[in-house]
Amino acid sequence: MDMAVMDIIEKRKSVRTYETTPIGEDVHTSIMEYLQQEENIRGPFGGTAGIEWIWAKAGGEDGKAVKLGAYGVIQNPQAYLAGVVKNEQKALLEFGYIFHKLILYATGLGLGTCWIGGTFSRKSFARELSLRPGEIIPCITPLGYPREKQRLLDATMRYVVKADQKKPWRDLFYDSGFGNQLVPEAAGRLAAALEMVRLGPSASNKQPWRIVLSENRLQVHFYLQHTPNYSGNKLGFEMQRIDIGIAACNFELACRELGIPGTWTVYDPQLGAIDQHTEYMLSYKLS
Numbered sequence: 001m002d003m004a005v006m007d008i009i010e011k012r013k014s015v016r017t018y019e020t021t022p023i024g025e026d027v028h029t030s031i032m033e034y035l036q037q038e039e040n041i042r043g044p045f046g047g048t049a050g051i052e053w054i055w056a057k058a059g060g061e062d063g064k065a066v067k068l069g070a071y072g073v074i075q076n077p078q079a080y081l082a083g084v085v086k087n088e089q090k091a092l093l094e095f096g097y098i099f100h101k102l103i104l105y106a107t108g109l110g111l112g113t114c115w116i117g118g119t120f121s122r123k124s125f126a127r128e129l130s131l132r133p134g135e136i137i138p139c140i141t142p143l144g145y146p147r148e149k150q151r152l153l154d155a156t157m158r159y160v161v162k163a164d165q166k167k168p169w170r171d172l173f174y175d176s177g178f179g180n181q182l183v184p185e186a187a188g189r190l191a192a193a194l195e196m197v198r199l200g201p202s203a204s205n206k207q208p209w210r211i212v213l214s215e216n217r218l219q220v221h222f223y224l225q226h227t228p229n230y231s232g233n234k235l236g237f238e239m240q241r242i243d244i245g246i247a248a249c250n251f252e253l254a255c256r257e258l259g260i261p262g263t264w265t266v267y268d269p270q271l272g273a274i275d276q277h278t279e280y281m282l283s284y285k286l287s
């Protein structure tokens with residue numbers, strides 16, 4: 001890809017209205033080749049996910065006519081990418097990471113995407129995929145070229161979930177423990193990577209990630225502040241774990257671009273929590 005990954009993260013936003021232009025064959029090939037490389041479908045703990053390309057209309061590669069439901073939220077999708085994972089806590093986090101990396105790759109190729117976990121018919125997608133016992137389709141994304149002129153529905157959706165309102169640093173990032181807010185100046189070289197987390201997508205734009213930077217600046221601890229009674233968690237799996245995988249993906253890709261090497265670990269620093277809804281998830285250890 002020609003674009004820097006941090007530029008792609010900044011550029012990406014949910015696209016719900018597409019041009020009718022078909023996706024170029026070179027773009028399709030590029031995504032299929034990306035998916036064939038094993039390192040691209042590995043999460044921070046080495047887990048993997050099944051990902052399938054499905055043409056939205058008849059005349060796809062295999063000539064199948066596909067009737068897929070996204071409840072009118074998505075207009076003119078040319079194809080979809082659908083994910084399949086085991087319905088387990090860690091697998092959902094890894095899925096968020098893997099699928100978001102793919103979404104960024106597609107964005108870098110000029111495609112529009114939209115994480116969709118709620119507003120689609122799982123049944124219609126399940127017919128196209130082979131699910132094993134215990135597996136679910138947590139999310140899909142439509143693909144196509146973004147239409148500049150949005151429908152009223154797009155604007156309404158963005159308004160309802162306040163998509164353009166990303167929480168400020170003071171609500172998300174902490175210094176040494178939950179008692180102190182982290183200001184960008186104090187985050188040093190990690191400031192840009194944290195900013196990439198802040199800009200990431202999340203289910204209903206809840207932005208449930210909370211991050212504590214250790215005093216010695218060598219560890220970055222990720223927490224999930226569960227939204228109480230969140231409707232997205234009532235689909236039979238915990239949607240918000242996916243958001244943490246997305247945060248980890250944006251953070252790691254930014255660190256790599258900034259030349260800050262590190263590895264993922266799960267080691268709860270026992271810093272206490274902001275409230276009873278906040279759960280430790282994983283840490284990035286700078287090397």
Ligand SMILES: Cc1cc2nc3c(=O)[nH]c(=O)nc-3n(C[C@H](O)[C@H](O)[C@H](O)COP(=O)(O)O)c2cc1C
Nearest residue numbers: 013014115116117118119161163201202203204205
């Ligand atoms: C896990 C997940 C599930 C989502 N599910 C839906 C959905 O069902 N329908 C929808 O229109 N948008 C969905 N979104 C998109 C969010 O509403 C969107 O990311 C958020 O409002 C922020 O806007 P942005 O992506 O343009 O930055 C989902 C996003 C994530 C990360």
